[in-house]
Amino acid sequence: MMSVSNKTNTRSSVEAERRLAYFEKRREAIVSTIRELVEIESPSDNKAAVDRVAEVVAEKFARLGGEVRFHRAKDFGSHLQVNFGGKAAKPVLLLGHYDTVYPLGTLATMPCRVERNRLTGPGVLDMKSGIALMLHALAGLQEWTSGNSGGRSDGLLRPVTVLLVSDEEVGSNSSRAITEALARRSAAVLVFEPSYGRRGAVKTARKGVGEYLVKVTGKAAHAGLDFEKGANAILELARQIEKLSSFTELKKGLTVNVGVVSGGSRTNVVPSEATARVDVRIARLNDAAGIDKKVRRLRPFNRKCKVEITGGINRPPMERTAGVAALYEQASAIARELGWKLEEAAVGGGSDGNFTAGLGIPTLDGLGGVGDGAHATHEHILISKLPRRAALIAGLIERA
Numbered sequence: 001m002m003s004v005s006n007k008t009n010t011r012s013s014v015e016a017e018r019r020l021a022y023f024e025k026r027r028e029a030i031v032s033t034i035r036e037l038v039e040i041e042s043p044s045d046n047k048a049a050v051d052r053v054a055e056v057v058a059e060k061f062a063r064l065g066g067e068v069r070f071h072r073a074k075d076f077g078s079h080l081q082v083n084f085g086g087k088a089a090k091p092v093l094l095l096g097h098y099d100t101v102y103p104l105g106t107l108a109t110m111p112c113r114v115e116r117n118r119l120t121g122p123g124v125l126d127m128k129s130g131i132a133l134m135l136h137a138l139a140g141l142q143e144w145t146s147g148n149s150g151g152r153s154d155g156l157l158r159p160v161t162v163l164l165v166s167d168e169e170v171g172s173n174s175s176r177a178i179t180e181a182l183a184r185r186s187a188a189v190l191v192f193e194p195s196y197g198r199r200g201a202v203k204t205a206r207k208g209v210g211e212y213l214v215k216v217t218g219k220a221a222h223a224g225l226d227f228e229k230g231a232n233a234i235l236e237l238a239r240q241i242e243k244l245s246s247f248t249e250l251k252k253g254l255t256v257n258v259g260v261v262s263g264g265s266r267t268n269v270v271p272s273e274a275t276a277r278v279d280v281r282i283a284r285l286n287d288a289a290g291i292d293k294k295v296r297r298l299r300p301f302n303r304k305c306k307v308e309i310t311g312g313i314n315r316p317p318m319e320r321t322a323g324v325a326a327l328y329e330q331a332s333a334i335a336r337e338l339g340w341k342l343e344e345a346a347v348g349g350g351s352d353g354n355f356t357a358g359l360g361i362p363t364l365d366g367l368g369g370v371g372d373g374a375h376a377t378h379e380h381i382l383i384s385k386l387p388r389r390a391a392l393i394a395g396l397i398e399r400a
Contacts, residue, residue: 016337019394022140023387030386031119033060033132034369037098038112038121042077042166044099050077050166053098057164058082060135064142065155066162073174077166081182084138085159090187092400093161095179095352096130096368097168101375110377118371118380129381130192130368131164137393160397161186168352171211171314176355183356188327188400190393191353191365194374196345200385203366204328205346206354207253208288208317210280212295214240216263217306220272230270231304234263237274239301244278247294253283254291255348280313281348285358288313315350316358323362327400331364334395338388362400367393 023030040053058068058080066082073079077099085091100123102110112121119129142155163182165175172179183189196203216237221230247256256278263274280295282288292313300307318324328344335342345366357363370389371381 012337016334016339016391019140019144019391020338020388023136023390026136027383027387030132030136030390031114031383033135034119034124034129034381035112035121037128037131038124039107041102041104041107041122042099043103044076044101044167044170046104047075047077049104050099054078054080054164054166057098057131061162064135064138071175071178073166076174079166079175079178080162080164081178082162083159084156084161089159090185091159091161092397093163093182093186093189093356094134094192094397095163095189095356096127096134096192097165097352098128098131099166099169100126101169110379114383115380117383119383120378120380122379125194125369125371125379125381126374127193127368129371129386130194133368133386133390133393134162134192137390137397140390140394141397158398165352172352172355175352179352179355180359183359183361186361188323189353189356189361189363190367190396190400191351191356191363192368193351193353193365194368195366195370196347198370198372198382199343200370200389201343201345201366202328202331202364203318203347203353204324204344204364205283205320206318206350206365207281207283207348208285208313208354209315209350210282210288210292210311210313212278212280212309212311214244214276214278214298215308215310216240216274216300217308218272218274218302219270219304221270223268223270227270231272231302233271233274233305236300236302236305236307237261237263237276240298240307241276243298244276244295247291252287253281254287255281256291278311282313282317285316285319288316315354318354318357318363318365320346321357321360321362323360324357324364327362327364330399331392331396334392334399337395338391340388342392364396367396
């Protein structure tokens with residue numbers, strides 16, 4: 001006689017196979033949606049371009065019965081919020097962005113096309129494939145649950161909120177407050193950034209990110225006639241860079257990288273100004289205040305120079321909390337039903353999931369496309385991975 005647990009597992013496996021088959025049949029439709037979005041270029045710094053893709057995406061969600069709302073931004077494209085279902089329970093928040101790092105015209109040299117199992121193009125991995133997977137997972141859930149939806153037009157058994165922002169690639173300054181407000185009302189947050197690696201690992205930890213500008217002001221002088229009267233800002237900055245680099249603590253996952261340096265005007269002039277742009281990464285929130293103090297306490301080695309520090313930690317780390325781990329276990333269970341092992345990863349890059357996890361809301365990141373080359377000329381996704389990714393997402397929306 002079969003036990004109750006075995007019967008449940010059998011039913012789950014049968015349902016998982018049915019769902020996977022559903023998305024396998026719709027693989028080309030998912031690819032078509034991704035291509036449509038990729039071929040609408042949307043660099044973060046071009047408001048009109050980002051607004052164009054926002055309108056297209058909004059129409060697609062509206063066709064699914066979602067209540068569309070735009071959050072208008074002055075200097076960036078509109079942020080898109082879509083609500084499904086009522087307010088009887090806390091919704092799950094599906095979070096992502098439609099801005100990309102590529103300038104207009106990139107499609108001419110980096111076209112969106114199918115190359116065997118790969119779909120290429122600017123933003124295809126980061127993260128327009130994630131938006132398409134979101135749309136098709138919701139459509140699948142609606143079709144499966146429409147008979148039990150109590151007559152609701154959206155056909156979902158639980159409330160869902162979608163938020164797609166226009167400025168994630170440049171710091172999320174105009175969207176962060178919206179993201180955090182919606183996250184506080186949500187039971188969990190699913191982030192549709194790309195997965196990690198070709199095995200499609202989800203992201204359960206991300207480093208926090210800080211950006212600082214170090215500006216040194218010295219005193220200009222003729223390098224030949226009045227050398228001793230000058231105060232070399234570049235020399236002072238070089239000493240500051242060495243100091244900054246000493247703040248790195250690899251065992252803590254804390255790194256300080258001086259990435260951009262500029263200064264001076266001519267070789268025969270003692271330079272009066274020099275600047276450095278600094279990237280800081282932290283694995284633990286407890287380290288944020290300490291590294292911030294260290295950077296701000298920089299003082300000039302040469303008393304004739306002045307050192308100014310601006311910037312700060314702009315994304316808290318996404319730490320693997322109990323809530324994050326529980327979401328990962330749910331995702332792993334769904335993946336097992338689908339016949340594969342879902343891995344997890346901790347990564348150095350930040351996303352808007354850092355904001356939601358920093359509030360203590362259970363957050364799972366990296367649910368988008370599987371591929372390689374984000375922000376690079378070889379950016380692509382693996383087409384064969386799309387069906388089971390969509391099935392995983394649909395299951396998580398139900399259970400998160």
